[in-house]
């Protein structure tokens with residue numbers, strides 16, 4: 001197993017653990033527990049004298065393969081696979097904090113992530129300040145003596161803003177705080193937060209890692225020291241473990257992720273360019289385009305564009321609804337990262353629970369749509385939008 005393999009090779013071979021049968025495909029070890037050859041062997045296992053498995057809530061062979069493949073791809077020392085992306089985010093934040101600690105978070109967060117830091121954490125005495133993460137000065141201003149964690153997502157959902165990861169990591173290191181990055185939108189292929197100085201990376205594996213709409217999953221990655229000191233016990237005893245069946249599905253998802261993400265990104269680029277030239281569209285926000293407001297930061301920290309495109313219609317909500325309803329190939333769904341192209345109207349779905357003011361702050365207007373490009377033929381997607389935009393009015 002080579003750390004020097006390129007990503008596409010790591011995705012196919014990384015972490016593979018063959019049983020005595022020599023199977024080609026990874027095996028599903030759908031077992032809760034493990035048996036021991038003797039009392040002494042059980043004692044030794046519990047003492048940690050060998051690194052065999054004890055109980056599936058702690059770890060198991062299929063999950064281990066998934067964790068090792070993710071570590072290799074991310075360049076992380078260790079990982080824990082969780083039942084969902086939100087289990088990963090919640091674990092990454094709560095496992096390292098206690099009452100009296102303070103989080104600084106970029107306010108442009110996936111809705112449930114925002115709930116964890118804004119509503120859940122304060123119930124346990126963990127304070128949180130939400131800021132506009134685009135401006136580094138805001139991170140610095142929000143620092144308090146008890147600041148322990150910086151939390152952000154980049155690019156953000158749904159407006160695809162980016163945060164300067166190296167800049168935030170530098171500030172965090174000055175005060176000994178940890179940077180947690182939700183890297184779902186960038187994917188492990190296009191952005192490496194650990195290399196940019198972040199300490200912990202989380203994914204919803206539900207998105208590009210599965211990529212075919214089947215199961216939920218998540219993963220937390222970091223260095224071994226941080227995981228041993230923070231996540232290890234939290235993970236064992238609070239029980240967010242992933243099902244081995246899902247770990248197997250996600251391993252198969254990883255095998256094809258580079259192919260899918262490449263095609264999705266190519267499609268997203270073509271659709272973004274088409275939309276940018278259309279009369280009914282007021283603006284397009286796409287991290288792969290030169291007119292992205294933060295194109296300089298994107299060039300510094302990302303190696304690819306995005307599978308997502310945000311765009312605003314001149315005709316507001318009525319136009320956005322009409323376009324969604326007229327699309328044929330593209331389905332209306334709040335999910336993303338799928339092989340199928342999916343579109344959502346954030347203001348009335350994923351970001352409905354925010355106040356109108358919070359939506360305005362984040363640039364989520366009533367005419368905004370978010371497309372997650374799939375792996376269909378790009379020309380079919382463009383023809384679909386061309387026809388649907390005809391129904392948008394002006």
Ligand SMILES: *Cc1c(COP(=O)(O)O)cnc(C)c1O
Pocket residue numbers: 084085086087089110112113153157182184185203204205206207216217218
């Ligand atoms: C989907 C998503 C999550 C939550 O993941 P689940 O697997 O749905 O729990 C967290 N962050 C981002 C950016 C997401 O897109």
